[in-house]
Amino acid sequence: MIRIEGLSHAIGGSPILHDIDLTLPEGGVTALIGPNGAGKSTLLSLIARLQKIQAGRITVGGQEVGRTSDRDLARTLAVMAQSTHVSARLSVADLVSFGRYPWHRGRPGAIDRDHVEQALTRFDLLALRHRFLDEISGGQRQRAFVAMAYAQDTPYLLLDEPLNNLDIAAARDLMGLVRDMADRDGRTVVIVLHDINYATGFADRLVVLKDGRIAAQGQPAQIVTEALLRDVFGTSATVETLQGRPYVVV
Amino acid sequence: MRLAGAALLSGLWLLSLAIGAADQSLADLFLTPEGRALMLESRLPRTVAAVLAGVGLAMSGQVMQVLARNRFIEPMTAGAGQSAALGVLLCTLVLPGAAIGVKMAAAALCALAGSLGLMALIRPLPPTQPLLVPLVALVYGGVIGAVVTFVAYQGNMMQFLGTWLTGELSGVLRGRYELLWIGAVASGATYLIADRLSLLSLGEDAARALGLNVGLVTAAAVAAISVVTAMIVVTLGAIPFVGLVVPNLVARLAGDNLRRALPLTALAGAILVLAADILGRVIRAPYEVPVATTIAVIGATAFVVMLNRGRTRA
Amino acid sequence: MPRRLIALALLLALSAAAYILIDLKGPVAFILPYRLTKLAALMLVGVAIAVATVLFQTITGNRILTPSLMGFDALYVFVLTALVHTLGSVGFSALSPGVLFALNLTAMTALGLVLFGVLMRLARGDMVRLVLTGIVIGLLIRAITEFLQRLIDPNEFQTVQSLSFARFTQIDGVLLAVSAVAVIVGTGLAWHLRHRLDVLSLGQEAATGLGEPPASLHRLALLTICLLVAAATSLAGPLSSGGFGPASFFGLIVTAFAHMVTPTHRHAILLPCAALIGGIILIGGQLVMERLLDLATPLTVVIELIGGAVFLYLLLKRRAA
Numbered sequence: 091m092i093r094i095e096g097l098s099h100a101i102g103g104s105p106i107l108h109d110i111d112l113t114l115p116e117g118g119v120t121a122l123i124g125p126n127g128a129g130k131s132t133l134l135s136l137i138a139r140l141q142k143i144q145a146g147r148i149t150v151g152g153q154e155v156g157r158t159s160d161r162d163l164a165r166t167l168a169v170m171a172q173s174t175h176v177s178a179r180l181s182v183a184d185l186v187s188f189g190r191y192p193w194h195r196g197r198p199g200a201i202d203r204d205h206v207e208q209a210l211t212r213f214d215l216l217a218l219r220h221r222f223l224d225e226i227s228g229g230q231r232q233r234a235f236v237a238m239a240y241a242q243d244t245p246y247l248l249l250d251e252p253l254n255n256l257d258i259a260a261a262r263d264l265m266g267l268v269r270d271m272a273d274r275d276g277r278t279v280v281i282v283l284h285d286i287n288y289a290t291g292f293a294d295r296l297v298v299l300k301d302g303r304i305a306a307q308g309q310p311a312q313i314v315t316e317a318l319l320r321d322v323f324g325t326s327a328t329v330e331t332l333q334g335r336p337y338v339v340v
Numbered sequence: 341m342r343l344a345g346a347a348l349l350s351g352l353w354l355l356s357l358a359i360g361a362a363d364q365s366l367a368d369l370f371l372t373p374e375g376r377a378l379m380l381e382s383r384l385p386r387t388v389a390a391v392l393a394g395v396g397l398a399m400s401g402q403v404m405q406v407l408a409r410n411r412f413i414e415p416m417t418a419g420a421g422q423s424a425a426l427g428v429l430l431c432t433l434v435l436p437g438a439a440i441g442v443k444m445a446a447a448a449l450c451a452l453a454g455s456l457g458l459m460a461l462i463r464p465l466p467p468t469q470p471l472l473v474p475l476v477a478l479v480y481g482g483v484i485g486a487v488v489t490f491v492a493y494q495g496n497m498m499q500f501l502g503t504w505l506t507g508e509l510s511g512v513l514r515g516r517y518e519l520l521w522i523g524a525v526a527s528g529a530t531y532l533i534a535d536r537l538s539l540l541s542l543g544e545d546a547a548r549a550l551g552l553n554v555g556l557v558t559a560a561a562v563a564a565i566s567v568v569t570a571m572i573v574v575t576l577g578a579i580p581f582v583g584l585v586v587p588n589l590v591a592r593l594a595g596d597n598l599r600r601a602l603p604l605t606a607l608a609g610a611i612l613v614l615a616a617d618i619l620g621r622v623i624r625a626p627y628e629v630p631v632a633t634t635i636a637v638i639g640a641t642a643f644v645v646m647l648n649r650g651r652t653r654a
Numbered sequence: 655m656p657r658r659l660i661a662l663a664l665l666l667a668l669s670a671a672a673y674i675l676i677d678l679k680g681p682v683a684f685i686l687p688y689r690l691t692k693l694a695a696l697m698l699v700g701v702a703i704a705v706a707t708v709l710f711q712t713i714t715g716n717r718i719l720t721p722s723l724m725g726f727d728a729l730y731v732f733v734l735t736a737l738v739h740t741l742g743s744v745g746f747s748a749l750s751p752g753v754l755f756a757l758n759l760t761a762m763t764a765l766g767l768v769l770f771g772v773l774m775r776l777a778r779g780d781m782v783r784l785v786l787t788g789i790v791i792g793l794l795i796r797a798i799t800e801f802l803q804r805l806i807d808p809n810e811f812q813t814v815q816s817l818s819f820a821r822f823t824q825i826d827g828v829l830l831a832v833s834a835v836a837v838i839v840g841t842g843l844a845w846h847l848r849h850r851l852d853v854l855s856l857g858q859e860a861a862t863g864l865g866e867p868p869a870s871l872h873r874l875a876l877l878t879i880c881l882l883v884a885a886a887t888s889l890a891g892p893l894s895s896g897g898f899g900p901a902s903f904f905g906l907i908v909t910a911f912a913h914m915v916t917p918t919h920r921h922a923i924l925l926p927c928a929a930l931i932g933g934i935i936l937i938g939g940q941l942v943m944e945r946l947l948d949l950a951t952p953l954t955v956v957i958e959l960i961g962g963a964v965f966l967y968l969l970l971k972r973r974a975a
Contacts, residue, residue: 164865196849636797
């Protein structure tokens with residue numbers, strides 16, 4: 091369970107998040123959505139301790155962010171940040187192996203190698219394992235980063251806009267793999283998404299942010315309405331329901 | 341603004357005449373024969389040299405910034421200054437007895453080659469990365485500087501080199517600074533083509549579309565920069581940062597139209613160099629701090645500030 | 655990879671042997687200790703700068719930065735000048751090499767941390783701005799130093815000037831020992847950090863996600879860098895040629911070669927590789943300059959020349975890619 095209490099955050103004097111209280115249950119995929127600048131990525135990076143918490147409290151699986159040692163937290167939650175630019179020239183297998191670092195601290199054993207092989211297989215990266223990150227496509231690179239987070243073998247997984255710049259095939263593919271991690275391994279996935287239709291199509295729960303406050307939360311079918319699009323996103327679009335899930339007609 | 345500047349310059353001019361190792365009152369300098377001799381032989385030449393150098397450095401800096409379409413560049417640290425020193429050095433080694441005119445020509449030609457080399461190097465750089473140009477220019481200047489040091493070591497002329505590497509005005513006497521007038525003429529020439537240079541700052545294609553002979557104007561401007569830089573290096577030594585700081589300051593006040601900006605640049609350059617020289621003479625009298633050292637402290641500080649203020653707008 | 659390291663080690667041994675043995679004539683009892691001391695100094699400086707540069711490039715996440723490019727070398731002369739300025743040349747020469755080294759080390763480490771903090775704040779992630787600001791601040795420190803030097807007595811000025819060029823000719827035995835200890839400690843620290851540094855090459859956020867927040871590692875690495883650079887410069891003087899050049903590019907050449915010889919992110923390989931190459935370049939370079947070509951120019955001038963060209967090449971190539 092991820093529990094957020096009284097979380098506020100400001101960057102350079104301008105407030106980004108206002109007094110957020112939020113509880114995310116164990117398991118399933120939760121998508122954070124909202125217009126640009128609503129504070130989605132800030133919220134995610136605070137949970138992932140990529141930024142320091144200014145006011146409020148976050149606990150992940152009972153461990154308080156900011157008080158728990160970095161090493162213990164790295165065994166509880168894995169994060170895939172928005173920028174996946176790596177200055178070093180790494181192969182796909184090198185990258186995925188890094189996911190095991192919190193467990194072996196530089197001295198990988200047989201278990202770690204098993205985990206890496208498993209991640210490479212599951213994310214269909216075996217054929218690419220010796221290729222360098224700057225030689226593969228954007229979709230393959232994002233997949234490699236998710237595989238690294240998977241190899242970290244944590245109950246919680248945070249992903250910040252992993253679909254950036256992906257074509258429809260790569261995006262659907264990646265979301266399928268994310269879905270699978272929640273369904274098959276029981277991981278708790280929190281994902282920031284830009285496109286509402288991917289959120290309604292793949293997530294179990296949505297948390298909608300607007301101007302640093304939570305505007306709505308719940309199952310997609312309940313909250314994605316034309317009223318929400320108008321009030322939160324400022325656009326008048328039709329919402330159609332297909333196979334029990336709402337989709338925005340763009 | 342011009343009036344205030346001119347008044348400031350005149351004040352500094354008088355101050356510069358009045359200060360020196362020999363204790364002479366300003367009135368004595370004009371009235372007694374010894375005073376007049378001192379003034380004509382040493383103090384007046386020194387003051388004139390400072391003003392001419394300031395004018396030349398600042399104007400050539402501004403012209404180079406237009407040519408490179410980048411604010412953070414100036415000839416003295418970007419290869420032209422080092423190349424000029426290399427020219428003099430090579431000339432002294434190969435033709436030890438060469439007349440000053442020959443050395444001067446060698447310096448100017450090398451400065452020209454150095455500037456052209458830099459232009460070729462920075463031309464393909466993307467305009468979206470404005471700080472890349474000064475970085476390349478500084479390192480390029482450093483590489484040529486290392487060549488200069490190498491040649492000086494091999495030719496056993498390190499001592500000799502020291503005088504060129506730091507610009508000093510203490511050695512200026514009548515008969516030993518007049519080359520600077522050539523530099524002044526070259527600076528004046530850039531003013532004549534100021535309008536055409538302003539067009540260049542719109543970009544080469546736009547300038548060509550407006551009927552400008554881009555190649556010719558660029559060549560003339562580079563030649564002028566090289567002559568000015570070479571004359572200053574040969575007579576005084578290298579004086580960094582004037583060409584960088586002054587045009588930026590002036591552009592802030594008066595904009596980028598060269599016909600309006602160049603005279604102000606010249607004035608401000610003269611004020612800066614003269615003031616720095618006076619400071620260097622006073623601060624640890626009777627010893628002197630070279631004008632280049634004083635200016636390097638002021639200029640480098642200003643450069644750091646400029647670099648990091650530009651961010652808010654970029 | 656290990657095979658390449660062995661080849662490098664052989665090459666280093668070969669150049670060291672050649673340096674000792676070539677032209678070994680005259681009073682051997684006199685020349686041999688002299689050459690051995692010089693060899694040890696070259697080795698220490700080469701290793702120290704190589705390791706420091708690798709660390710620096712890892713924590714800044716790019717491969718064209720070096721500590722001396724950011725003004726660390728200039729700090730050394732500044733500290734010396736400030737010492738002469740406050741103590742006078744008599745008081746200064748009364749200092750024992752050990753005390754002088756300790757003073758230098760403390761001052762350089764403290765100032766180095768301040769300098770780096772300021773630079774990082776000013777640059778805020780923009781690499782080109784970081785390098786440029788660093789070079790200009792280096793020029794500024796040099797200018798202030800020169801200004802200070804002019805303010806002290808011309809005689810005392812001589813004292814400073816004779817100390818402020820890289821020199822491998824007169825090396826004090828005590829100083830050599832003290833520096834050796836500092837270099838060994840610094841290199842040991844770097845080796846200890848090797849796995850954590852690997853993680854850092856993924857970038858700040860990914861490293862935090864893996865339980866390795868960069869801030870504390872940055873501080874440790876910086877401390878190590880300051881220790882190594884201070885040890886190297888106080889042993890041999892700054893490696894910059896003293897000419898127009900903004901800084902020495904020695905570290906840059908070393909890491910550029912190291913990345914060519916062993917293209918890996920793993921510091922367990924990169925660190926020894928760079929250290930070996932650092933030794934080879936300094937010892938082999940000195941051998942070529944001094945014995946084979948019989949040139950009067952110090953090696954550092956040539957290094958600056960080649961290093962500057964390498965820097966421009968790397969910078970322009972990066973842009974083209």
